[in-house]
Amino acid sequence: MSVEAVTAYVMGDIAVILLISSLLGGLARRFGQPAVIGQILTGVVLGPTLLGRLPGHLTGRLFPPQVLPYLSVLAQVAIVTFMFVVGYELNLRALRKSSRTTLSVAAAALLVPMGLGAVAVLLMPSAFASVGEHDIGSRSFVLFMAVAVSITALPVLAAIVREAGFAGTRASLIALSAAGVMDVAAWTALAAAMPGGSHGLSAWLTAFLAAGLVLGGALLVRPLLRWWIHRPGSMFTHQLPMAIVLTMGCAWATSELGLHAVFGGILAGLLMPRRDDVPDADVLRAMEGASALLLPLFFVVTGLSLNIGAINRAGVLLLGLILMIAVAGKLVPGYLTSRLNGLDKRESATVAALLNTRGLTELIALNVGLSAGIIHERLFAVLVLMALITTATTSPLLTLLAVPRRPVSAPDEAVPSAGRKET
Template sequence: MTTDTLLRLVVALAVVLAVAKLLGRLAVWAGQPAVIGEICAGVLLGPTFFGGDLTRLLFPAEVRPSLNVLADAGVVLFMFLVGSEFDQKLLRGQGRAAVGVSMGSMAVPFALGAALALYLIEQHPSEHRVAFTLFLGTAMSVTAFPVLARILSDRGLLNTSIGALALACAAVGDVLAWTLLAVVAALAGGAGTLWHILLVVPFTALLVFVLRPALTRLGERWKGARSTVTRPAAAGVLIAVAIGSALSAAATEWMGLHLIFGAFLFGVAMPRRHWDSIREWVLPWVGRVTSLLLPVFFAVAGVAVDLSGVGGAALAELALLLVVAVGGKVIGAYGGARMSGIPGRESATLAILLNTRGLTELIVLTVGLQLGLIDTALYSLMVVMALVTTAMTGVSMPLVDPRRPVRAAAGSLPVPPAVRSGP
């Protein structure tokens, strides 16, 4: 990398971070999650505005490969955080309701999204018709677990029964969504890599049933030998986490899946018992590093969003996407909640909360774009759909729960204590 390229990269990073933080704070001021403003920052820096001149000035061709690497690093660490915060205790005592609501909030939008795909594929041709159909269904059924946790925290709902149930449903839905996306990635990858893809089963078993118990025993010995965790030791764990996430991500990428699956699985494999003090020191640092790198991901994703040529036909497609996304989630979640015996107001609250898509949807859409399942035009419209549905949550919540004011949010990567605890 030449000195000129390095200087351009530093300038691009400075602009990306400044714009993302500014718009993130504006979003919080407007009562929205910071991630809304950060995603808008990525779109603002893309070719939608100023005829693409700003994009070409900030992100010349020689800088983009380095930005892609930083963006991938941010997503890998973010998915590690999502996996490490997956709390099985959320399902205890309300497993039936969580499963019922999750199935409804996933099945209905998935079916409607798959049906919509049969229409959209004529306007946005794809070589993988089955994968395209499954992908659109998956994209319609996603819920952003981390953004949802932040919204619940801001409204004082994290430690309530409805908040715990919403998180449990989102957690179950996330696992189903990532599984579906893995199937889509496998289909789009072709039959030639089938034996690679099948390796994900023993790989997952190795992480969960071998690595996790081994780390638990190591943590038990550490806890018995030391009363406190020194900073050098915690820093060593932080480095080990980064290396482990990267290796796990590389493994699933080699298997024909996306690197996000490896990072997520490595996070799930992290032990809870005997690692409390280390987790309390390490995870916030991972969150801080991730909060610096994720705006780069938004910028890279924003470069692919081009709304400058949106016309009547595109607006009609956007309307269809919004109807299917919102209608499918609300009908599915509300219906599943009512069938599980949950009262009407709480069912409506769950339906609104589970309509949150945010960053998780953006990651899913980026995977679809990288796999060649969707074109830039459809990708751009679905990014708008993700922003609108996430913003709708904050606007709609006072209608069903007017008693709880919104508290000021700080950041877009929640690591709330209620989510952090686990077996």
């Protein structure tokens, strides 16, 4: 296939992907779901799960092998940019000042499902072996599964809170703050699960170099960027070019360490200077817009690796087990910890329901595990279904709880910035 033909295919594929993603995202909203549900389903529709089952090998004709590398690069740029936004909007100073309620809820809702996930792998290895040849006894697999069932998607959670009309209530403030704390902890744990570098580095050397990268960024790069941006006569009168350079540079560095580019994206967001802990509006708007435009490509590239129809009976049973761990591991500790900290029954149930949201953040983590070889495609499909089901049940649960929409005073809660976009 000529360069001109590949270019034409890529542009045509982008048009098809954005069109179907917009239609399914709008349809999801009509049913009271966040748009990300419909966007994720775009990958399911265009991949081997649905379109690939029709006569004529339509998926292969729409996405020929020569085109996939280009779409994959754009998909990686999308998630790296998205993770920059996640990191840039996290207010670490506010998280450090979070109340006892927030910290206890976050600890319980993260550590309990992580523990349950790890125990399930260690006690029932045959259940996981039934859906692929994984290195089940390895540290990477156990830690990855622990993280996979414990993630809460802060951006999707924030969108649900906003669209449901109860932003500012005590339950939503606690849930958002706790999700911010869990985001930092979960991505740190996921980085620790990575098996090693792209140049054959040992796990210990990778961890040492990664720690050096983080410390060097915090102690040297961030102060230097702050001085450079704000010095008189600076070439960077706008911060956007610096944000892009920092994001792609960090993504390259973490990729070289074998930690996947997404870790570089979130690191860049955390390192990017802010004025009075407030992100620059122009940078945020541009990076959000870029990620929102390109993320449908990520969903489709993911969908091409996803064949739900290939899940066998053992996979369905494993899905049931993982759902029980993921849901109970969030709802029970989220509810009980909230009650112990003085919230009433409905507020506690609301916090628990919100913390069970996964969405895009989970999908990115699963792709990290798949690309690192920690999990294989059938387990990947099971975990994607878990993410879809748990996210799709959040809005109905909130409706069932009849959450009050009048904001309440919560002066003791320090709330991190939350993404304005639901993806």
